Amino acid sequence: MTEPRHILVTGGAGYIGSHMTLALLDAGERPVVIDDLSTGFRSAVPDGVPFFEGNSGDPALLGAVFDRYPIEAIIHFAASIVVPDSVSQPLDYYANNTVNARALIECAVRRGVPHVVFSSTAAVYGEPATVPVDEDQPTAPINPYGRSKLMVExxxxxxxQAYPFSYAALRYFNVCGADPHGRTGQSTRNATHLIKVAVQAATSQRDGMDVFGTDYPTRDGTCIRDYVHVSDLAQAHLDALRHLRAGRPSIICNVGDARxxxxxEVIDVVKRVSGVDFEVRLRERRPGDPASLVASNARARQMLGWTPRYGDLDTIVRHALAWEQTLLQRRQNG
Known part of the structure; x- marks a missing residue:
């Protein structure tokens, strides 16, 4: 009898990774999680899911995981993601995002793992020549975060090209929201995601919030982004895994809502949905922020059969706000 195969999720105790782990369980898969808990939470990994604490680029740890579980595919999330930090700490980002990914890929090849689904980013495009951005546009990242991810691609x-190995690199845009069933969400208190920051301001966990840059060449002077619900993103990874399992070629594609x-505008929606009018402070631009990033998601729709279910911004904000209220309740209950 063939031993059941498992899916290794690196960074599986983090924001996106915990949603991925739940999506795999919901789909009847067998996830195994590695996370160093630098930004993730052990409590975000569901009971019964094998968990290993440590660095996803550690060959000894990877060897222990592969010795114990037959791994069919890797879904790789473990990375540092804060753009301004990448500008001030570039070597840390290359170490964590690029060097560790190389070790993981090498382990996959040595152990005969045929598929990797990689968490890439729209930051590989830099300042795109046209919007919406499709995958054929040149990659010209303007910050170390984007460069560190492009190197992994x-x-x-x-x-x-060199081994019996296929991959999907999903370049996603601004990830937001929380599990519609309230099982997990963005739990890091000092997270920099715009919607997370705004709902924290709406729930009095922050003394208002800052807007960085009001003189961009956009319709209201502030940056424009494409917001993709985290559960839709997890589904895209499942669709990509199915694509690779079917023997189809490796693929690079955007994952975004295309709006x-x-x-x-985001702040206005958070204020309306929450019913709270919090302070908004206008600041200077931050380094490394492009004016506008909006996806063309035609390739993901056509090649992966992916369709976003929670694209409405009001829905995204409601889910994020509900999760924030859940976290507050948990803290109050100790």
């Missing part, structure tokens, strides 16, 4: 491409909202 290059490694995956080269590895797939752009400005920072001011």
């Amino acid at each position: 290059w490694m995956l491409q080269d590895t797939a 752009g909202h400005s920072v001011r």
Whole structure:
């Protein structure tokens, strides 16, 4: 009898990774999680899911995981993601995002793991020439975060040419929201995601919030971004895994809602949905922030069969706000 195969989720105790772990369980898969808990939470990993605490680029840890569980595919989330931090701490980002990914890919090849689904980013495009952005646009990242992710895409491409190995690199845009069933969400108190910050301001956990840059060449002077619900993103990874399992070629594709909202517009929705009018302070631009990033998601729709279910911004904010209220209740209950 063939031993059941497992899916390794790196960063599976984090925001996106915990949603991925739940999506795998919901789909009848067998996830195994590695997370160093630098930004993730052990409590975000469901009971019964094998968990290993440590660095996803640690060969000894990876060896222990692969010795114990037959891994069919890796879904790789473990990375540092704060753009301004990447500008001030570039070597840390190259170490965590690029060097560790190389070790993981090498382990996959040595152990005969045929598929990797990689968490890439729209930051690989830098300042795109046209919006919406499709995958054929040049990659020209303007910050170390984007460069560190693009380097991993290059490694995956080269590895797939040299070995019996296929991959999907999903370039996603601004991830937001929370599990519609209230099981998990963005739990880091000092998270920098716009909607997380805004709902924390709406729930009096922050003394208002800052808007960085009001002189961009956009409709209201603030940055425009494409907001994709985290559960829709998890579904895209499942669709990508199915694509690779079917023997189809490696793929790079955007995952976004294909609609752009400005920072001011997002804040207005949070205020309306929450019923709270919090202070908004206008600040100077931050380094490394492009004016507008909106996805073309045609390739994901056509090649992966992916369709976003929670694209409405009001729905995204309601889910994020509900999760924030859940966290507050948990803290009050000790």
